[in-house]
Amino acid sequence: MKALKYIALSLLSLALxxxxxxWSFFASLTPRERAEFWFVQQKGYPQGSAAxxxxxxxxxxxxxxxxxxxxxxxxxxxxxxxxxxxxxLLDHAVEIDPVEYLGYRGFVKLxxxxxxxxxxxxxxxxxxxxxxxxxxxxxxxxxxxxxxACKQRGDWERALHYFSRxxxxxxxxxxEDWVEVRNFWYRALVRLALGDPEGALADLDxxxxxxxxxxxxxxWRGKVLAELERSEEACAAAAGALELFAAGxxxxxxxxxxxxxxYRSDIETFLQELSCR
Amino acid sequence: xxVSVSVSLSVGLVVAILACLLVQCRPKGGLEVGVDKVxxxxxxxxxxxxxxxxxxxxxIAEYYRVFPRYGEGLKTIxxxxxxxxxxxxxxPGENGYLTVxxxxxxxxxxxxxxxxxxxxGYRPKSFPAPLRDFLLGQTxxxxxxxxxRQEGEPSDSYYMxxxxxxxxxxxxxxx
Numbered sequence: 001m002k003a004l005k006y007i008a009l010s011l012l013s014l015a016l017x018x019x020x021x022x023w024s025f026f027a028s029l030t031p032r033e034r035a036e037f038w039f040v041q042q043k044g045y046p047q048g049s050a051a052x053x054x055x056x057x058x059x060x061x062x063x064x065x066x067x068x069x070x071x072x073x074x075x076x077x078x079x080x081x082x083x084x085x086x087x088x089l090l091d092h093a094v095e096i097d098p099v100e101y102l103g104y105r106g107f108v109k110l111x112x113x114x115x116x117x118x119x120x121x122x123x124x125x126x127x128x129x130x131x132x133x134x135x136x137x138x139x140x141x142x143x144x145x146x147x148x149a150c151k152q153r154g155d156w157e158r159a160l161h162y163f164s165r166x167x168x169x170x171x172x173x174x175x176e177d178w179v180e181v182r183n184f185w186y187r188a189l190v191r192l193a194l195g196d197p198e199g200a201l202a203d204l205d206x207x208x209x210x211x212x213x214x215x216x217x218x219x220w221r222g223k224v225l226a227e228l229e230r231s232e233e234a235c236a237a238a239a240g241a242l243e244l245f246a247a248g249x250x251x252x253x254x255x256x257x258x259x260x261x262x263y264r265s266d267i268e269t270f271l272q273e274l275s276c277r
Numbered sequence: 278x279x280v281s282v283s284v285s286l287s288v289g290l291v292v293a294i295l296a297c298l299l300v301q302c303r304p305k306g307g308l309e310v311g312v313d314k315v316x317x318x319x320x321x322x323x324x325x326x327x328x329x330x331x332x333x334x335x336x337i338a339e340y341y342r343v344f345p346r347y348g349e350g351l352k353t354i355x356x357x358x359x360x361x362x363x364x365x366x367x368x369p370g371e372n373g374y375l376t377v378x379x380x381x382x383x384x385x386x387x388x389x390x391x392x393x394x395x396x397x398g399y400r401p402k403s404f405p406a407p408l409r410d411f412l413l414g415q416t417x418x419x420x421x422x423x424x425x426r427q428e429g430e431p432s433d434s435y436y437m438x439x440x441x442x443x444x445x446x447x448x449x450x451x452x
Contacts, residue, residue: 048315048339080316080339081376081437087399112452113374114441115397254341256452257351265349 035063039072048076067096071104078108079255094122102126103137110145111256116153123149134169141166144180147187152259156190163187181211182251188220189260192227200224215244216251216262219270226274235276242267316435318380318389329388331380331433340436343425345381354438355450358415368405368445372397375404376439377416383431385422404442412440412447 029037042055053076059069071093077086090108093101106122109115123146126135135142147162163183170179184207191199201224207217222237244250245264252258317337320327331337347354373396380389390413396402403409416438425434439451 046314050313053315076315079341080435081378081393081439082316083374083376083393083395083399084401087395091399113439114449114451254344261350261352263349263352265352 031063032066035059035066035069038062039066039069042072048080052076065096067093067101070096071101078112083113099126099129102129103135103142106145106149107138107140110149110152111253111258114152116149119149120146120153141170141180143169144183147183147190148259151186151190154193156194159190160187160194163190177210179210181207181214182216184210185214185217185220186259188217188224192220192224197224197227201228213244213249215241215249216260218244219262219267222270222274226270231274235271235274238267238271238274239276242271316378318378318391318435320389325389329380329386330382332383332431333433336427337380337433337435338425338427340381340425340434343427343432343434345425345434345436346423347419347421351450351452354419357419358450361415362447365408365411365446368408371404371408371445372443373402373404374439374441374451375409375412376437377413378435378437379416380433381422381424381436382433383424385420385424387417387420387422387436390416405445408442408445 026034036059038055038059042052042059045052045055053073056069056073059066060073063069070089074086074089074093077083077089090101090105094105102122103126106119106126109122110119123135123137123142126137127142127146137145143162143166147159147166150156150159150162163186167179167183167187170176184203188200188203188207191197191203201221204217204221204224207214208221211217218237218241222234222241225231225234225237241262242264245262245267250262252261316339348357373394376393378391378393379387381387392409392413394402394404394409419438422436424431426432437452440447441449441451
C-alpha cells in the first residue's frame with residue numbers, strides 16, 4: 001500500500017514536472033520562435049487541411065510579422081478559387097517581405113489569373129528592388145516571365161526585348177544550353193505577330209536544335225512554313241508534332257492551362273487545313 | 278487524496294501530455310481529405326440537387342491531384358461555352374473574376390456548385406445576379422466528365438472554373 005502511494009506520488013510529480021517543463025519551454029520562446037515552431041509543425045499535414053491551417057493561424061497569432069506563415073496559408077486558398085482570402089494573406093506576406101514574395105505573387109497572377117498587368121507590376125518591382133541580381137520568381141528567369149507577361153498583353157516590342165535579354169544574358173553567363181528553351185518559342189510567336197515569319201522560323205529552328213522533341217516548336221514551325229507557302233515542309237512539321245503529342249510529349253501544368261497550350265485537336269485541325277497527303 | 282485517484286490523475290496527465298507531444302494524426306492516403314479542409318463543399322439542402330452524390334464524402338480530392346477532365350480540357354469547355362458567352366450584352370464597370378467551384382463525382386457527374394467573386398484587386402465583390410445566374414447556368418451544362426483517378430480508381434474531385442470578366446463580358450476562362 002505504501003509502495004503504491006509512493007508510485008502514485010512519483011507519477012504525479014513526474015506529470016507536474018513535464019507540465020512545468022513544457023510551459024517553461026513555450027514561455028521562454030520569443031514570438032518569432034513560437035511562430036517558427038508552429039510553422040514547422042504545419043509541414044506534417046496536407047496542404048489545405050484543417051490541421052495545417054490551424055497551425056499556420058497559430059504561427060500568425062504568435063508573430064504577425066512572420067511572412068512565411070501568411071504566404072503558406074494563402075496557397076491552398078488560391079489553388080481552390082478563394083482568391084479574396086488567398087490574396088489578403090499573400091498581399092500581407094509581400095508587404096512584410098517584398099523581395100521574397102513578389103516573385104511568387106507575380107507567378108500566381110501571370111499563370112493562374114492571367115492578370116498580366118498585375119504580374120508585370122510585381123516582376124518589375126522585384127527587379128527594381130534587387131539591382132545587379134537576376135531574380136528567379138518561382139524558379140523561372142525574371143526576364144522570361146516579364147517577356148511572357150508582355151506577350152500576353154500584346155505588348156510585342158517589350159516582349160521581344162525581355163525574351164532577347166533572357167536569351168542573351170543566360171547564354172553569356174552559362175551557355176546557350178541553359179536558356180529556357182520556351183524563350184525561343186514565345187519569341188517566335190512575337191516575331192510572327194510583328195510580321196517577321198523568317199525571324200520566327202529562325203527562333204523555332206534554334207529551339208528544335210536545343211530540344212528536338214519540342215512538340216510546340218514543331219507545330220508552330222509548321223504554321224510559319226504554311227504562312228511562307230512551303231506546304232510540304234509544313235505538313236512534315238505538323239505530322240512530327242502529332243507524333244510527339246501522341247507520345248505524351250508536350251508542355252502542360254496540373255494547376256492551369258499554359259499560355260498557348262497545345263491540344264491534339266489543334267494539330268489535327270491544322271493538318272486538315274493543309275490537306276496533307 | 279486516495280491512492281487510486283492520485284494514480285489515475287497522474288497517469289491521465291502524463292498520457293495527455295505525451296499525446297500532445299508525440300501523437301501526430303496523419304490523414305489517410307497522403308491527399309487532402311476530410312469535410313473541414315479549405316474549400317470543402319458540404320451538402321446544402323436549400324440549393325443542392327439531392328440526386329447528386331459524391332461516391333465518398335470523406336475522400337474528395339482536388340482537381341490538381343487526380344485530374345478530372347472535360348473533353349480535352351479547358352479548350353473543350355471554351356469551345357462549348359463560347360456561343361452562349363458571346364451573347365452577353367456587357368455591363369460597363371463590372372470587372373473581376375467569378376469562380377464556380379463544384380464537385381465531379383467518380384461517375385463523371387457534376388454538382389454542388391458554389392460561387393466565389395472578386396474584383397480586379399482580389400477583394401470580395403458581387404456581380405449582378407443575372408450575370409451570376411447565367412454563368413452558373415453555363416457551368417451546370419458541363420456534364421459527362423472523365424472523373425479523376427486515385428490509386429488507379431475513379432475518384433471524386435473538386436474542380437473550379439473561373440470566368441475573367443471585363444465590363445460584364447467574359448474575356449477568358451481559367452485556370
